[in-house]
Amino acid sequence: MQHVTLNNSVQMPVLGFGVYQIPPEQTEQAVTDALAAGYRLLDTAAAYGNEEAVGRAIKNSGIPREELFVTTKLWVQDAPAEDNTRRAFETSLTKLGLDHLDLYLMHQPFGDVYGQWRAMEALNREGLAKAIGVANFYPDRLIDLILNNEIMPAVNQIETHPFFQRTDYQDLMREHGVQHQSWGGFAEGKNDLFTNPLLAEIGKEYDKSVAQVVLRWLTQRGVIAIPKSVRAERMAENIDIFDFELTNEQMAAIATLDTGNTLFFDHHDPAMVDWLAKRRVS
Helix, strand or coil: EEEECCCCCCCEEEEECCCCCCCCCHHHHHHHHHHHHHHEEEECHHHHHHHHHHHHHHHHHHHHHHHHHEEEEECCCCCCHHHHHHHHHHHHHHHHCCCCCCCEEECCCCCHHHHHHHHHHHHCCCCCECEEEEEECHHHHHHHHHHCCCCCCCCCCCCCECCCCHHHHHHHHHHHHCCEEEEEEHHHHHHHHHHHHHHHHHHHHHCCCHHEEEHHHHHHHHCEECCCCCCCCHHHHHCCCCCCCHHHHHHHHHHCCCCCCCCCCCCCCHHHHHHHHCCCCC
16 A cells, blocks of 8 residues: 655555445445455545444454554534534544544534634644544635644545546645545546546556546545445455556546536535535534
8 A cells, every 4th residue: 555644744545445325234344345455544424424333343353553544524513613523523533432533524614614623723732633634625715724723734635536637726735735635536427437438448458447547547646545335346446556557648638538527516506505504413
């Protein structure tokens, strides 16, 4: 496994296993299989409802804690945001059965972002969260957070896939020392990604699947990827991407697939902001 060094010197694997949309009753087995396949970065969230299952898989794996990199995420908190953020963190930590997190992300750029971030800074200083970061922050929100707080986000986890590549934004994040992490790396199969002729042709050259080409493309760009699957054979395939390298010409060809637009939802859309603001996670 290859690693990147975050802006606070924490080492993070470039490829991990995500559990978004995996039902709680399937999550423990999925994480168990992922750990057996060699994944050591696990990515969950309070909003996913499966932290306890992730925790059981970790406990039963027998893998030393120091070999794992565990991420979970904070949902939008009611006021007082600082107090509620700490309570939410403690709830997640209890569900996971851990004494610290490797990375704690603010899941959405809404609510009392600064109150939430101050609490996350305190958790980082106390060593309870080895690194802190954000998710779904667009450039304006990210830069504002950086300029007005003491601790800079280590990671920004955003929608990134061949049809929404975020190249300019990655350059901006790199300039400020924020690590780019992808969610939705396979675009959930939208735009017929898994049968895309260009990606399939590139894969044929290396005897690799379209999924492997996409993951190699992401990690070769320096973007952390967290593919999800409930099939052990697919997990093994997805982690097998470090024995080939895409050429500059192939990387440039994949760049032509970029539409520059989200395939899911826009965090600038007032209706989406309203929906997210009204959602509560216990």
